[in-house]
Amino acid sequence: MKKKNQNNLRVIFAALSASALMLTLIQPPFGLSALAWVSLVPLILISSPASSPKSLAISAYIISFFYWLANLYWIIPVTAIGWIAFCLYIALHWPIIILSIRFCRKMKIPLLIAVPIIIVGAEHLQGFFLGVFYWRFMSHSQYANTTIIQIADMLGAAGVYFMIAMVNALAAELILNIANGKKFKAPEFTKVVIATVTLTAAIAYGRWRIEQSERFVETGPMVGAIQTNIPQTVKDSPDATEEIFKNLLLENSSAASAGAELIIWPETMIQTVLDDRVLNALHPLTRGNIFDTILRDNARNRCFILAGATGGAPEIKDNNSVELCQKYNSAFLYRPDGTKSPEQYNKIHLVPFGEYVPFKKSRPWLYNILMSLTPYDYDYSLDFGTEYTVCEMAKDPNARTYKFGVMICYEDTIPAIAKNFALDPQGRKQIDWLVNISNDGWFVRFDEQNRVYPSTELAQHAAVCVFRAVENRLAVVRSVNTGISCMIDPLGRVVNGFAAGNLPSNAMSRKGISGWFADKVPIDKRVTFFSKHGQMLDISCEICLGGLIIVQLLAGVGKILFRKGRVM
Structure with missing residues (x-):
């Protein structure tokens, strides 16, 4: 049993490392943007209900931490300690994602629906860190794909990574079906049609917006x-x-x-x-x-x-x-x-630590700790416009x-x-x-x-x-x-x-x-x-993800209480 757990842990680390590597290479200056459409597949595949949630969460946190350390190395000249502290915080998003996908798989919720909502909700949550960190989203990897990004004028950048996550989910689901010997039946065909139609519609919309621009520019x-x-x-x-x-x-x-x-x-x-x-x-x-x-x-x-x-x-x-x-x-x-x-x-919108130190008035004790992480020995904070x-x-x-x-x-x-x-x-x-x-x-x-x-x-x-x-x-x-x-x-x-x-x-x-x-x-x-309605898709997905997290917590508490009741 111990050897089996060790092998499973190696598979989890390998899969998460593969996703981390692809997520690194899709962004500029590497620019391997096509990998974005399969970059989450290893992560989705190992989010199995059969795997220990503790093992998944810890593994995801460790790989996520090193992923952010590697990709935010440019913060070091500003504050090396702050770089590490920030990466420790932002690494929490991966465990949220992987445990939420695991829960949806356990509850038989179609990945084609669940994964895009989870990914968009999690990335919007990341963007809300002190109001500024909208960085390294999967959609940003597609910045040079002019046709596909045109849907951003309706749904924002979230519309692009919703589609990317949908394609990743479909690929993962098809692989799981093949691995489990499941035949390709009507439900699977429907999912392929939904993803294909969505992607085709986005491409058609993008071409239409590009072609009509001459009349409006x-x-x-x-x-x-x-x-x-x-x-x-x-x-x-x-x-x-x-x-x-x-x-x-x-x-x-x-x-x-x-x-x-x-x-x-x-x-x-x-x-x-x-x-x-x-x-x-x-x-x-x-x-x-x-x-x-x-x-x-x-x-x-x-x-x-x-x-x-x-x-x-x-x-x-x-x-x-x-x-x-x-x-x-x-x-x-x-x-x-x-x-x-x-x-x-x-x-x-001021940059935390670069232009102001947070919590000066609301949490003075925390402010003093954060000040010690900055490269300055005086309060350099600016005022907000x-x-x-x-x-x-x-x-x-x-x-x-x-x-x-x-x-x-x-x-x-x-x-x-x-x-x-x-x-x-x-x-x-x-x-x-x-x-x-x-x-x-x-x-x-x-x-x-x-x-x-x-x-x-x-x-x-x-x-x-x-x-x-x-x-x-x-x-x-x-x-x-x-x-x-x-x-x-x-x-x-x-x-x-x-x-x-x-x-x-x-x-x-x-x-x-x-x-x-x-x-x-x-x-x-x-x-x-x-311009009129803003980040409706991001916010909707974040609300759904919040509800999903609450349901997971309640399910976990219920499970603990049930076990205690049986023991008593």
């Missing part, structure tokens, strides 16, 4: 994006601030000369405060006021400049010194008339006014952010495109010879952003420190090439280099079901 203004290549250690150095600003101005001049009407700078590349509330309280010759004046002069009679810097509210001390009583990660829009837009965008500020631009009073929304850093990974920008309260499209400014220099390694070693985070970040474009039929222009700066059209296609610029033509290869590009932004008039 018009050409917008020339928009430029600057990509810096600044290590985080250098960026934080006071001596480098002026040099970085000078280089940004040079790139800005090149893009403006090429005809760019709007030029986008990466997140927080200006290492000073540009908020007028603070600047008005400071001496005119402080760095912030000097940079502000230079930006106004560079925008005057040339272009709009969207710059990432610090925002905040001033507090005047008794000695007349100025401190920030509020501090934001912000985007400021400078205009060709030499003024700055009075409304700035303050980042709404509250307004979805819509930026406006027009060449002159008689020209068309274009509108766009700004997503800072990982806000482009959160479906609700782009959705909330897309429509006005009356359900009408209120912006023409989206902008993503980010600093991914945290996740790029520079050696002593200043050679660059980009991580897998860069390509994966761009892949996630693709779905915000499709969900809302909005082009996304990305300006990212260390890459990947690019334009994504409303069909989710990462655009290679540009009208002008010096970055590589292949967009996904723009990693660990500096430069700029400028191109006409496409404007799609279509209003999507997703």
